Amino acid sequence: MAETIELKAWGRARSGKGGARATRREGRIPGTLYGDKKEPENIAVDYRAISQQLHTGHFQSTIFTLDVEGKKTRVIPRGVQLDPIRDFPIHVDFMRVGKDALVNVDVPVRFLNEAASPGLKRGGVLNVVRHEIPVRCPADAIPDHFDVDLTGLEIGDSVHISAIALPEGVRPTITERDFTVATIVGRSAEEPVPGAAAAEAAAVPAEGAAAAPAEGAAAEKEKPKEEKKK
Numbered sequence: 001m002a003e004t005i006e007l008k009a010w011g012r013a014r015s016g017k018g019g020a021r022a023t024r025r026e027g028r029i030p031g032t033l034y035g036d037k038k039e040p041e042n043i044a045v046d047y048r049a050i051s052q053q054l055h056t057g058h059f060q061s062t063i064f065t066l067d068v069e070g071k072k073t074r075v076i077p078r079g080v081q082l083d084p085i086r087d088f089p090i091h092v093d094f095m096r097v098g099k100d101a102l103v104n105v106d107v108p109v110r111f112l113n114e115a116a117s118p119g120l121k122r123g124g125v126l127n128v129v130r131h132e133i134p135v136r137c138p139a140d141a142i143p144d145h146f147d148v149d150l151t152g153l154e155i156g157d158s159v160h161i162s163a164i165a166l167p168e169g170v171r172p173t174i175t176e177r178d179f180t181v182a183t184i185v186g187r188s189a190e191e192p193v194p195g196a197a198a199a200e201a202a203a204v205p206a207e208g209a210a211a212a213p214a215e216g217a218a219a220e221k222e223k224p225k226e227e228k229k230k
Contacts, residue, residue, distance in 0.1 A: 004074070006065045007049055009033075012042040020091070029089055033066065033075065036096035043068055043094075050089050054080065061105040063139055066094055076103055076139065097139045104173055106132040108145045109181060119155040119184040126150070127183045133161065137170040148181060155186040 012023060012030060019042075020030040028044040043066075053059045059077055066075045075094035083090050097103065109131060114120050133146055146164050153159070160178045172179075 004063055004065050005053070006067055006072075007045055007053075009043045009045045009066050009068045011069055012044045015042050024090065029092055031092040031094060033068070033073070033094050033096065036098045036101075038096060041068070045092060047089070050080075050092060054089060058108065058144070061107060061142055063097060063142065064094070074098075074139070076105075101139045102136055103139045103142070104134065104136050105142055106134050107143050108132050109148055110145050111148050111150055111182065113149055113151045116151040117153045117184065119153050119157065119186070120150070122155065122186075124155040124184045124186045127185045129180045129182055133164075133181065134173045135166070135170050136173050137167075141167065141169055143167055143170060150184075153184050155184050158183045 009031075010028070012019065023030045023044045024047075026044070027047050029047050029050055031043050031045055032040055033043050034040040045066075050059075053062070056062075060080070062076070064075050064077070066073050074097045076097050077092060078095045079091075079093040080089055081091040082088065095103075109128075111126060111128070114126065117124070117126075120126060135143075137143070143166075146166070148159055148164060150159075158180050159182045160180055161172055161174075162178045164181065166172075
């Protein structure tokens, strides 16, 4: 399960673009703290700390303890805005997480035992439909990942959400269908055999080329005969 990590934060008096730019010049990222039936707060968090957490790949599914100048609050990131050109974080929102709160998160999927899949051994390909599964679960029980066992899967087999064992209290947010997580696919039946298309293309012009001269030659032979009869 996800462990709590503490992040340092500061109150931010100035709002708007001017205040945000001033915050970034200080090496911090402007943000907002909201939720739990309390008023939103303008905050700033350390740029390096957020960048480091973003590189983990599960920043937005991790519960943090946000220390805002000594006042600690449990939060979960709900939105990260990136610079459209240089792709670094320029704004981040946190939602307060109360006791027994339920949260919606995307949990990554791990695929195990590829060597034990007959379909993959015979040249099949693992087609991952969902790298992450959206679920609703207690904030204190967010899974790190879900495991999918590929043992025994043949070409044409599929793994659906119903085949994945979810921890107690965790349920997918998509409930209207048994959605597909991954499939084992093989070569398309319509995929041409190497060299066959080229051979076929070469054969057609050859037949046409042979037929045209034959007809022309026959015409040339018949023409002089008709002239002689006249």
